[in-house]
Amino acid sequence: MATTIRQVAAEAGVSIATASRALGGSSAVVEATRERVLGVAAALNYTPSRLGRSLATGSTGNVGVILPDVTNPFYTSFLAALESALGARDLGILVGDSHESLDGERALIRRMDTQVDALVLASSRLPDAEIVAASHRLPVVLANRRLDAAAIAPAGLSQIALDVGPGFAQAAEHLHSLGHTGIVYVDGPPQSWSGRQKRDTLTRACARLGMRLTIAPTVRPDFEGGRRALEAVDLDDTTAIVAFNDQVALGLLSALREAGVEVPTRVSIVGCDDSLPHGLAWPPLTTVDSSSRTLGELAAAATLGEGALRNTVPTHLIVRDSTGACPAASV
Amino acid sequence: MATTIRQVAAEAGVSIATASRALGGSSAVVEATRERVLGVAAALNYTPSRLGRSLATGSTGNVGVILPDVTNPFYTSFLAALESALGARDLGILVGDSHESLDGERALIRRMDTQVDALVLASSRLPDAEIVAASHRLPVVLANRRLDAAAIAPAGLSQIALDVGPGFAQAAEHLHSLGHTGIVYVDGPPQSWSGRQKRDTLTRACARLGMRLTIAPTVRPDFEGGRRALEAVDLDDTTAIVAFNDQVALGLLSALREAGVEVPTRVSIVGCDDSLPHGLAWPPLTTVDSSSRTLGELAAAATLGEGALRNTVPTHLIVRDSTGACPAASV
DNA sequence: CGAGCGAATGAAACCGGTTACATCAACCTA
DNA sequence: TAGGTTGATGTAACCGGTTTCATTCGCTCG
Numbered sequence: 001m002a003t004t005i006r007q008v009a010a011e012a013g014v015s016i017a018t019a020s021r022a023l024g025g026s027s028a029v030v031e032a033t034r035e036r037v038l039g040v041a042a043a044l045n046y047t048p049s050r051l052g053r054s055l056a057t058g059s060t061g062n063v064g065v066i067l068p069d070v071t072n073p074f075y076t077s078f079l080a081a082l083e084s085a086l087g088a089r090d091l092g093i094l095v096g097d098s099h100e101s102l103d104g105e106r107a108l109i110r111r112m113d114t115q116v117d118a119l120v121l122a123s124s125r126l127p128d129a130e131i132v133a134a135s136h137r138l139p140v141v142l143a144n145r146r147l148d149a150a151a152i153a154p155a156g157l158s159q160i161a162l163d164v165g166p167g168f169a170q171a172a173e174h175l176h177s178l179g180h181t182g183i184v185y186v187d188g189p190p191q192s193w194s195g196r197q198k199r200d201t202l203t204r205a206c207a208r209l210g211m212r213l214t215i216a217p218t219v220r221p222d223f224e225g226g227r228r229a230l231e232a233v234d235l236d237d238t239t240a241i242v243a244f245n246d247q248v249a250l251g252l253l254s255a256l257r258e259a260g261v262e263v264p265t266r267v268s269i270v271g272c273d274d275s276l277p278h279g280l281a282w283p284p285l286t287t288v289d290s291s292s293r294t295l296g297e298l299a300a301a302a303t304l305g306e307g308a309l310r311n312t313v314p315t316h317l318i319v320r321d322s323t324g325a326c327p328a329a330s331v
Numbered sequence: 332m333a334t335t336i337r338q339v340a341a342e343a344g345v346s347i348a349t350a351s352r353a354l355g356g357s358s359a360v361v362e363a364t365r366e367r368v369l370g371v372a373a374a375l376n377y378t379p380s381r382l383g384r385s386l387a388t389g390s391t392g393n394v395g396v397i398l399p400d401v402t403n404p405f406y407t408s409f410l411a412a413l414e415s416a417l418g419a420r421d422l423g424i425l426v427g428d429s430h431e432s433l434d435g436e437r438a439l440i441r442r443m444d445t446q447v448d449a450l451v452l453a454s455s456r457l458p459d460a461e462i463v464a465a466s467h468r469l470p471v472v473l474a475n476r477r478l479d480a481a482a483i484a485p486a487g488l489s490q491i492a493l494d495v496g497p498g499f500a501q502a503a504e505h506l507h508s509l510g511h512t513g514i515v516y517v518d519g520p521p522q523s524w525s526g527r528q529k530r531d532t533l534t535r536a537c538a539r540l541g542m543r544l545t546i547a548p549t550v551r552p553d554f555e556g557g558r559r560a561l562e563a564v565d566l567d568d569t570t571a572i573v574a575f576n577d578q579v580a581l582g583l584l585s586a587l588r589e590a591g592v593e594v595p596t597r598v599s600i601v602g603c604d605d606s607l608p609h610g611l612a613w614p615p616l617t618t619v620d621s622s623s624r625t626l627g628e629l630a631a632a633a634t635l636g637e638g639a640l641r642n643t644v645p646t647h648l649i650v651r652d653s654t655g656a657c658p659a660a661s662v
Numbered sequence: 663c664g665a666g667c668g669a670a671t672g673a674a675a676c677c678g679g680t681t682a683c684a685t686c687a688a689c690c691t692a
Numbered sequence: 693t694a695g696g697t698t699g700a701t702g703t704a705a706c707c708g709g710t711t712t713c714a715t716t717c718g719c720t721c722g
Contacts, residue, residue: 052677
């Protein structure tokens with residue numbers, strides 16, 4: 001159906017080799033010939049087949065991106081940043097949604113790994129060994145995740161992560177300085193690497209500051225998950241909540257409003273990601289600036305760069321209006 | 332690097348044709364041979380190259396999806412629905428973000444059209460002629476857009492759209508019955524097909540009901556666009572606002588709250604898409620149920636189905652708490 | 663004038679699969 | 693036993709490009 005390079009070559013009266021060279025901009029073809037070939041190509045509305053080229057050159061011009069949830073704003077802005085950076089180099093994106101499932105992630109990798117130049121895994125739930133195995137077949141960029149053993153860092157495996165340590169430590173200190181004596185942490189998925197970082201940081205900080213720490217689970221780290229998580233929280237006993245991300249915080253905010261609990265007078269809330277446009281949450285959310293756009297830009301840089309990259313971006317707390325002094329009555 | 336079918340064939344002591352048949356599950360290969368080939372393939376960790384197969388069979392197993400904005404929840408849930416349905420058939424998705432730009436859309440189509448089996452264009456801003464041209468090269472599914480002339484419906488071009496007519500007419504009637512005498516419509520991008528449907532419907536309904544209609548533009552149909560749009564609205568003179576979508580409505584809500592204008596006592600607001608999880612907006616938003624998930628599912632069906640499809644899904648108004656009686660004082 | 667050189671082009675192999683067609687053996691039937 | 697049929701497998705063409713290597717031609721220089 002579509003015109004091929006052989007048709008162009010035949011029409012222009014040259015060999016396919018010459019046609020290929022002329023179209024590819026090789027200098028080893030005389031001006032008159034080039035023009036003739038280009039003219040014929042234009043007239044025939046010829047577009048080179050990406051497939052044929054991929055097979056011949058061994059590079060596809062596509063990268064695979066696997067996310068736990070395309071619907072989650074954290075990943076969509078990650079994806080948007082990645083897409084912009086790669087698209088500028090005329091690279092395409094094959095996107096896959098693992099739906100937070102291990103098998104889903106495996107299936108996607110299998111489907112993609114013979115047709116992309118590199119693989120970007122966002123918040124992968126895969127065990128270290130499988131990630132390393134994949135990185136032997138093609139370059140892998142691990143975003144928002146880091147392998148346990150720092151020793152084994154295979155070539156072709158980049159690791160981009162946000163260091164939530166500073167931000168979450170500041171969150172605990174901030175709440176401590178406001179007079180709160182305990183924190184409820186509403187967590188993300190159990191296998192989440194960044195979730196573990198957040199838990200660990202809060203655990204250490206609370207121990208240091210002499211605060212109580214309670215951990216509440218979520219089914220999924222989104223708005224609805226946040227709403228549901230509040231059911232497991234003993235409101236009589238809590239004055240401060242830290243959430244896995246802004247979506248969960250938003251859900252908590254919504255459920256608290258329905259329960260008639262005022263924020264921040266009665267309960268303080270801290271989110272994470274700084275992913276909400278100004279004014280979306282009310283009151284404006286105190287949050288940790290774990291920017292997924294930045295994560296996406298760094299992942300793109302790692303994909304484009306040849307060597308393996310290991311990058312950690314520090315975070316910090318942004319204080320807004322969803323945190324306030326601990327109400328004296330409740331201690 | 333990766334093992335090829337030739338290596339498998341050699342190792343198993345058969346021709347590549349037999350190897351291909353054994354792996355492909357053809358019945359024309361004796362059991363013993365099949366087992367031997369499959370055993371060798373497993374031992375060598377062989378995965379067939381998607382590229383080689385695509386070139387040989389003429390079908391890639393990928394479909395291209397082009398969206399105006401991957402960050403917009405309307406398109407992400409569209410994408411999620413599409414991804415689920417296509418992924419279940421082991422089809423991959425090449426995603427592109429046109430950033431609401433015509434040239435961006437053209438570039439993406441050019442990059443994709445030789446490496447996908449079909450193209451899904453969501454809210455395409457392209458002129459009819461270019462869409463028709465693309466549909467001559469490969470199957471095209473037009474989502475949330477319809478060609479002007481119903482006469483020219485090329486084979487291989489499907490059109491899936493939500494009929495916002497009923498929903499927006501009901502919105503006008505609803506506001507009319509609450510005593511409002513005028514509506515401000517905060518619009519989407521000027522080239523948007525669905526935007527025109529919404530404008531036209533409101534224009535007709537307002538004429539019929541004897542209401543004033545004012546149209547305010549947005550730079551981009553998102554939260555921030557909604558906030559900015561309020562600057563152009565004369566608040567002394569308006570009691571009811573209809574928004575292009577929920578994101579814009581949310582932005583309006585946020586800006587109104589900052590301006591100290593109460594919803595719905597002072598101003599009523601109607602959104603569109605029903606894209607917000609329950610409780611995200613406060614007060615809960617009266618909206619038109621223009622579900623993008625449904626749109627995605629229908630687009631997937633059109634992509635999978637062989638023939639061209641033309642489908643329209645009706646919408647209706649969902650009344651919640653962001654609309655109320657017109658304040659007597661202001662007329 | 664002929665050897666030598668470089669520039670432009672062509673022939674053909676190759677990337678990794680699929681598949682139409684040829685081949686060959688075994689079996690069945692007349 | 694010869695001829696036909698069937699079933700398993702091999703040979704080779706093909707998909708649409710790129711690239712190595714060989715060829716041809718015109719030119720320069722000794």
